[in-house]
Amino acid sequence: MRHYKFQVPENCKQLRGQLFAYLYTFCDVKTLSGPEDIEKDRFLAFSHPFDDWIFDYISKNKDVNFFHIDNGYIGNHRYKTPWYYRITYNSLQNTTVKPMKESRKHLLELDDNLWSEWNLDGEYNLLVMPADNNSNIFKYMGQDYQAWRDKTIKYYEGLDMPLIVREKVGKRKQRWDEVLPMIRKAKKVITYHSMAAVEALCLGKPIEILGQSAVQHWQNKTNFNRDDMLEHIAWSQFDRSDYQSGTAWRCTFEYQVEPCIKN
Numbered sequence: 001m002r003h004y005k006f007q008v009p010e011n012c013k014q015l016r017g018q019l020f021a022y023l024y025t026f027c028d029v030k031t032l033s034g035p036e037d038i039e040k041d042r043f044l045a046f047s048h049p050f051d052d053w054i055f056d057y058i059s060k061n062k063d064v065n066f067f068h069i070d071n072g073y074i075g076n077h078r079y080k081t082p083w084y085y086r087i088t089y090n091s092l093q094n095t096t097v098k099p100m101k102e103s104r105k106h107l108l109e110l111d112d113n114l115w116s117e118w119n120l121d122g123e124y125n126l127l128v129m130p131a132d133n134n135s136n137i138f139k140y141m142g143q144d145y146q147a148w149r150d151k152t153i154k155y156y157e158g159l160d161m162p163l164i165v166r167e168k169v170g171k172r173k174q175r176w177d178e179v180l181p182m183i184r185k186a187k188k189v190i191t192y193h194s195m196a197a198v199e200a201l202c203l204g205k206p207i208e209i210l211g212q213s214a215v216q217h218w219q220n221k222t223n224f225n226r227d228d229m230l231e232h233i234a235w236s237q238f239d240r241s242d243y244q245s246g247t248a249w250r251c252t253f254e255y256q257v258e259p260c261i262k263n
Helices: 010-015 017-026 052-060 132-140 145-157 172-184 196-202 227-234 240-245 247-262
Strands: 005-009 028-032 043-047 066-071 084-089 124-128 163-166 186-191 207-209 237-239
Touching: 005 010, 005 017, 010 017, 010 028, 010 043, 017 028, 017 043, 017 240, 017 247, 043 052, 084 247, 124 145, 124 172, 124 196, 145 163, 163 172, 172 186, 172 196, 186 196, 196 207, 237 240, 237 247, 240 247
Parallel strands: 005 028, 005 043, 043 066, 124 163, 124 186, 186 207
Antiparallel strands: 066 084, 084 237
16 A cells, blocks of 8 residues: 555644554655645545544545544543544545454454443433534535434434433543443434444444444344444554554555445
8 A cells, every 4th residue: 555645634643643654654645734735646634633624625525535533433441542543434434344354353442341232121212412513524414513403302302212312521531431321221322423323332222323323334223243343343443553553554445445446
């Protein structure tokens, strides 16, 4: 993959430089100060948090190929600061699922805090809301956040099952301490794109996805073998050392990019 060319926004390089170090060392990389610097023959690689102009550009220019990096799905609860980061190609959520000859699921840091057998009992439906500052995702999808929010809450409040709405507030540890007990007591977990969907499946709860999610292929399903789901997660997230060694990028090209190029 060293023959590919990349471009990284300056702010992302400053905030998450370790995630792009391999690219800067072994590949042709251009640092961007704004959208006017973008070259469409280069892969755009950016990480969360990022400037609004990036959202605007990828929303209006569907022909640019990009990588979106954000916190990983599984394992970060063991660290004070995120150790795992996920990569998504040409989307804000990794929805590409395909079988791989090599297994990576043994690399996931699962423990009793984040793994349970299937449990279909529950006291309520749990609706996990996106943060208000993530409303740009709705712009990318061509939706209005507030309109979606009002309509969604009204619909689920009208069902026979009680509804609890969980706002995305607080720091990472606070969220972890609060949302997992709520998931364990839920009948179903409903999200737009939240990491709570992954956590719910790991805890043996069915999910419903209202937007895009890495695990949307398993929504409204129960009692299935979750190995394929774990394999998908393991091929979508990597630790910091994987980024430094290039493993994260090589695996991403194999799992997400090369099938698109061949097709």
